[in-house]
Amino acid sequence: MSLRLKLFLTYSLVVIVTLFTAALGSAVLVRQYADRLAMERLDDAARPISVQVAALIRGNVTLAELVENMQAQADASGMHILWSDADGNLLRQLVPQAEPALQFPEGALPHGVPQGTTGEIIDDAGADYFYSAYPLARAPAGIARAQTLILAVPRPEAAAALAGVFRPFAWAGVIALAASIVLAYWLSRSVYKPLGEVSAAADKIARGDYGYRINSRDTGDIGKLAQNFDRMAAEVEASQLKLRHFVADVSHELKSPLTAVQGFSQALLDGTAADQETRDKAARIINDEAKRLRRQVDELLDLSRLQSGQFKMDSIRIDLYDVLKHSADLFGPPAADKSVRIELDVKPGLWVKGDADRLEQVFNNLLDNAVKNSPPFTGIKIAARVEDGHVIASVLDHGPGIHPDALPRVFDRFYQVSGVRTGVGLGLAITREIVLAHGGGIEARSAPGAGAEFVVSLPSM
Numbered sequence: 001m002s003l004r005l006k007l008f009l010t011y012s013l014v015v016i017v018t019l020f021t022a023a024l025g026s027a028v029l030v031r032q033y034a035d036r037l038a039m040e041r042l043d044d045a046a047r048p049i050s051v052q053v054a055a056l057i058r059g060n061v062t063l064a065e066l067v068e069n070m071q072a073q074a075d076a077s078g079m080h081i082l083w084s085d086a087d088g089n090l091l092r093q094l095v096p097q098a099e100p101a102l103q104f105p106e107g108a109l110p111h112g113v114p115q116g117t118t119g120e121i122i123d124d125a126g127a128d129y130f131y132s133a134y135p136l137a138r139a140p141a142g143i144a145r146a147q148t149l150i151l152a153v154p155r156p157e158a159a160a161a162l163a164g165v166f167r168p169f170a171w172a173g174v175i176a177l178a179a180s181i182v183l184a185y186w187l188s189r190s191v192y193k194p195l196g197e198v199s200a201a202a203d204k205i206a207r208g209d210y211g212y213r214i215n216s217r218d219t220g221d222i223g224k225l226a227q228n229f230d231r232m233a234a235e236v237e238a239s240q241l242k243l244r245h246f247v248a249d250v251s252h253e254l255k256s257p258l259t260a261v262q263g264f265s266q267a268l269l270d271g272t273a274a275d276q277e278t279r280d281k282a283a284r285i286i287n288d289e290a291k292r293l294r295r296q297v298d299e300l301l302d303l304s305r306l307q308s309g310q311f312k313m314d315s316i317r318i319d320l321y322d323v324l325k326h327s328a329d330l331f332g333p334p335a336a337d338k339s340v341r342i343e344l345d346v347k348p349g350l351w352v353k354g355d356a357d358r359l360e361q362v363f364n365n366l367l368d369n370a371v372k373n374s375p376p377f378t379g380i381k382i383a384a385r386v387e388d389g390h391v392i393a394s395v396l397d398h399g400p401g402i403h404p405d406a407l408p409r410v411f412d413r414f415y416q417v418s419g420v421r422t423g424v425g426l427g428l429a430i431t432r433e434i435v436l437a438h439g440g441g442i443e444a445r446s447a448p449g450a451g452a453e454f455v456v457s458l459p460s461m
Contacts, residue, residue, distance in 0.1 A: 011184030046132035046151040063142030083146035084109040128155035194222040210237035257289035306433035313355035320350035327363040339376040345383040351461040365427040366395040373399035396453040402446035
């Protein structure tokens with residue numbers, strides 16, 4: 001069953017239950033109103049008859065005269081006229097023309113009640129009757145034990161009570177039901193439509209159409225869902241694009257050393273490398289390219305483990321001053337070979353928590369890039385300070401710099417700034433992941449011709 005059908009059936013069921021409850025409540029109210037109206041009419045008709053009976057009794061009329069007079073009243077009003085004794089037993093009754101006499105259990109009739117008492121009684125057949133009772137000051141002739149005059153009428157049937165209002169209510173209910181079902185259909189459609197768009201979009205993306213977007217303008221909850229879905233789709237598309245680039249980059253980076261290994265190994269196999277010097281050269285190249293492949297594979301594995309959180313690192317108290325000084329000392333000789341000066345503007349007491357070897361790898365990567373890209377007779381500055389609960393360390397060179405368009409991608413895997421940066425393109429990606437694993441952040445700042453500055457921020461202790 002589709003969600004749209006479920007919504008429609010749910011709305012329709014709510015409407016039907018609501019209308020049924022309203023109809024049931026209306027029926028109860030109409031029945032109560034009909035009972036009250038019947039009781040009032042009975043009381044209005046019974047009072048004159050009770051007065052007339054009392055007058056006839058005071059006039060000492062005979063029983064025959066009383067019966068004749070009251071029978072006419074019973075026929076005219078449709079009321080049953082009954083006399084009961086002090087125990088509530090029926091002594092005599094007059095019934096309207098063509099109606100059967102009533103039978104009541106002993107003691108069931110009202111007795112000893114105030115004048116004009118109204119209520120309900122049930123005869124032996126189970127029929128309901130409304131009554132109005134009047135105590136007699138004097139028993140009529142021939143009914144010596146009579147103490148209470150009772151005038152009764154059948155309680156209105158429920159169907160009869162509802163007959164007058166059923167048709168208008170029925171038509172109103174049918175119209176309301178039809179309108180509500182139409183509204184339920186519209187509501188289910190309006191609710192399902194954006195959900196259907198999300199479902200269709202998910203199906204398209206599952207089929208490989210990563211560029212599909214919903215572009216919903218709805219500001220409600222479902223609209224927010226659609227917007228979040230679009231953001232997710234954009235991230236999926238970006239991930240797929242990165243994956244394709246990654247596969248292409250890995251293939252490209254591995255192709256060169258593999259080609260060299262294959263070519264020189266083939267030369268050794270087919271005898272092209274005839275003399276010992278040529279064979280030694282081929283062996284050295286194969287060895288160098290194999291080491292290069294090993295480094296690339298190791299870097300890829302390290303990067304993968306860092307990004308997946310599976311890379312184990314120490315978490316000890318470290319003075320970053322020692323790390324920075326050691327890196328500066330390590331790259332001092334290769335920098336001096338290029339007539340590049342390394343300036344260390346760092347003081348002890350830069351306490352952080354982390355893995356000293358991995359943090360040294362971070363600054364070794366940054367210094368390696370800085371030395372490679374620094375022109376002769378320039379300088380590299382290493383600075384660090386404590387600021388707002390963080391240790392801020394930076395490496396600044398005076399090389400050709402990085403174009404602003406390339407800055408957002410310098411930390412991507414295999415990304416190389418064309419004509420400027422050298423290497424495979426994994427160093428900065430690994431650097432960023434190590435810094436992130438320490439709860440810090442890294443930023444590249446540069447402009448073409450103005451050098452490059454890499455700023456690392458780590459939580460201080």
